Amino acid sequence: MTEHAIVADGLLKRYGRVTALRDTSFAVTKGTITGFIGRNGAGKTTTLKIVSTLLDADDGSCRVLGFDVHKEPYAIRSRIGFLPDAFELPVTLTLREYLGIFTELYGIPRGDRARRVETSLQLTRTEELAERRLHALSRGEEQRVGLARALIHNPEILILDEPAAGLDPHARVELKELLRLLRERGKTVFLSSHVLADLEEICDELVVIKNGSVIFSGDIAGFRKQMHSTTRWRLSAVTRPIPLPSNFRGEVIGSGPTSIEFEGELSPRERARWIAELVAKGVDVCELAPLRSTLEQEFAKAVEEEEEQEVAAS
């Protein structure tokens, strides 16, 4: 049976007249990396704050590791590591001192503190920053320091709000590696991000939110299925134009002098038959390759479909 680290059910949150969340329900499976996608103002940060016990929902319930966020916030706080989208570091302290303070704050026994600091430094590859004061750090270094702090008490769940924002490609690769490593160690990671390509690479599950409502919660394959994604294909020849077969089932998206792109489901047998047919006609076929749509395209499509449904309903 699937064990859930986070279960939100029917969350409602209003800020005055603005409804930030309405009937928001989703679940995050233990030991997975779950991405939280939505446009700006969709309700991602509000949801993360509710899950992290910083904010009370007006209605609905949310349980983290079986604890109710409203009734048992302190039991949850000690078991999660939360990294907000923006944070500051004390510029006069060294990283080792900073992490040392947090080992004290979390009540880690005196004998274990140094080891815990070392583990956190190694995990986040911040050993070289350990004796440096926390000023003039790059965005990537700041983010790694923030993660080192969030991991210091060995939390079961890591909640990250836009951790990839402002990171250069190298730092993003490092972040992804770290998150994969944490998953291998059995941690649950719940992160929001605008960099959907990164989420696609590392996430096992997705929660998609739009205007305060969750429109999808599940694995990425399920999301593609819900979006009725069809695979896009590219067929290329070296010199000759490509004629369509008589029984072609699909939609041509674009074509060039010696290539076509189309959407449709082609079985391996159909592909083999088509290539043989083209070769028999003297077409010098060199490639028939699937072009999967990106998560970004799927997300845009999901949002568009929702908007169309809303327009139709009104």
Next chain:
Amino acid sequence: MIAVLHYALLKSLRDRSLAIFVLGPALVIAASLFGATIAEGGLRYPFHVSRQMSAAQNAEIIALILMFFVMMFGTVAAFWTFRPEVVTKTIGSFLMARRPLTVALAQVTFAAAVTFSAWIAGILTIAALTSALPRALGWFALAAVVAALAAASIGALVLTISPQPAMVLWAFLGCTALLPLLVNRAVGPKLLYIVPVMAILFTAVSAFLLERRWAS
């Protein structure tokens, strides 16, 4: 609470604010005694405010002025030390690890300890420059403990209401209103009971506001 105190101590040592909060009132007192002595007819030891008064009387008047500055600096210490953490909501990382009341209590304890240390430094300066201690030093010390508690809790409360620098003015006004009552030996003893209760109340409100401010 020790961890938050450790953090505050380390941070204020590094940015040198601790030295200013602890030694500031003593320096102000030394400067004013220096000026008053010159104005009274030349720089002559022991320093004094008025030549017509005894050394002990001079020390007593200066000790009253010291109390005012100690409260002002104490308020600023409570307001300033955790101000960056409140402004940037970094205080949230403390609240993930410890309950808000613990954090607020540490904030007030740190500022109160700094304020009382400033009073000790000030009294030592007075003793050195006037060659006398104020009479009823015990009463002054007790009043200083209560003043430190009041200044720290008012500063902490004002910070959690709003970390805007201008807000510290309200804390100054609160301390200025409290000070004459505190050093008045007829009213002061009653305040020995009232101020700690007020400090506990202010600390509890600060804790509540800290959590709210972080979540907003």
